[in-house]
Amino acid sequence: MTFSHRLPRELRPNALTELLAEKKKAGAPILDLTESNPTHAGIEYPAGFLSCLASEAAARYEPEPFGLPSARETIAREYGAPVDRVVLTASTSEAYSWLFKLLCDPGDEVLVPRPSYPLFDYLAALESVNVRHYGLFYDHGWFIDFHTLERAIGERTRAIVLVNPNNPTGHFLRSHELEQLCGFGLPIISDEVFRDYQLNPASDSVPTLQDLDATLVFTLNGLSKTVGLPQMKLAWTIANGPRDQVAEALARLEIIADTYLSAGTPVQCALPSLLELRGPVQGQIMRRLRENLAVLNASGLRVLDVEAGWYAIVAQEEGSELRLLREHDVLVQPGYFYDFENPGYIVISLLTAPEIFREGIRRLRLG
Ligand SMILES: Cc1ncc(COP(=O)(O)O)c(C=O)c1O
Known part of the structure; x- marks a missing residue:
């Protein structure tokens, strides 16, 4: 049987995904600093809003x-x-x-x-x-x-x-x-x-x-x-x-x-x-992004200026995403997922729930 070349040949998960699966299987409480799904991030939608469907x-x-x-x-x-x-x-x-x-x-x-x-x-x-x-x-x-x-x-x-x-x-x-x-x-x-x-x-x-x-x-x-x-x-x-x-x-x-x-x-x-939900939802998201960004900017970590969007880019040693997950149960994305030329960056989501974000950043500082 053959499959289209439009799909990747190699279907093996990358090292970070494998490590995450192992950690989850072992029941480790992961601090996920990559959360960018607003419906998982504690954003509140007005009660009954689905009735419009x-x-x-x-x-x-x-x-x-x-x-x-x-x-x-x-x-x-x-x-x-x-x-x-x-x-x-x-x-x-x-x-x-x-x-x-x-x-x-x-x-x-x-x-x-x-x-x-x-x-x-x-x-x-x-x-x-x-x-x-x-x-x-x-x-x-x-x-x-x-x-x-x-x-x-x-x-x-x-x-x-x-x-x-x-x-x-x-x-x-x-x-x-x-x-x-x-x-x-x-x-x-x-x-x-x-x-x-x-x-x-x-x-x-x-x-x-x-x-x-x-x-x-x-x-x-x-x-x-x-x-x-x-x-x-x-x-x-x-x-x-x-x-x-x-x-x-x-x-x-x-x-x-x-x-x-x-x-x-x-x-x-x-x-x-x-x-009509734009006002309340965007208001919450903007507050969340600003609050997390303030925590990050006060952390002493080297953070690239954030002008817009839901993400922040933080300088970290190459390969630190694996170490952070292995040793500190913190999930971040390596810059290479986004094709950064310089391997010394990670990407984190500013949409992450504030308590997870604070603790995750504290552990990031431990190195
Ligand atoms: C830049 C950008 N465009 C598009 C999308 C996908 O949006 P949609 O859910 O409408 O496909 C995303 C999702 O994260 C995104 O980051």
């Missing part, structure tokens, strides 16, 4: 490739975008896969930031698309290394992926970077799922690329981070750019969307009510 309208099935008109109108209104440019999917991960299908043939390339979110390798491989990296560099804030971006562009480059703000660096696009980025004339996919979580008031505010019309741009967001409800499975893409390019792109995207029809009806009907 049970509307009568959800009993009917209306197959609409880009999603129900009422749900698309809600997003159009909330984000100030024309409704015919709003496309609903079950997740932003799915939106990536549709956009890679739309823009790439097998063997084509997309440019992805480094360091960044590890899922891109899988999302691209599953579409038979190759990932090429452009660098982000740190200088009390993260910036795009445009030399690496220019070098990465080749004949088969079909899109530039921007994670704005980035997971885990918190990099977001500066105005001078925007101009340079548009100058390449390539379609841009701007993942803005963390846009509501800006932590450094001294920074410029995170710009959305949603209104950009110089080049074809797809802006992604969804319920996972905006209202801390990843289990709802609803995300939105807003397309913009030169009018004829947008029209052509949407006409083709509609074929993909019509093939999958993936956004669920109950969640689409509930969208206005779910978006």
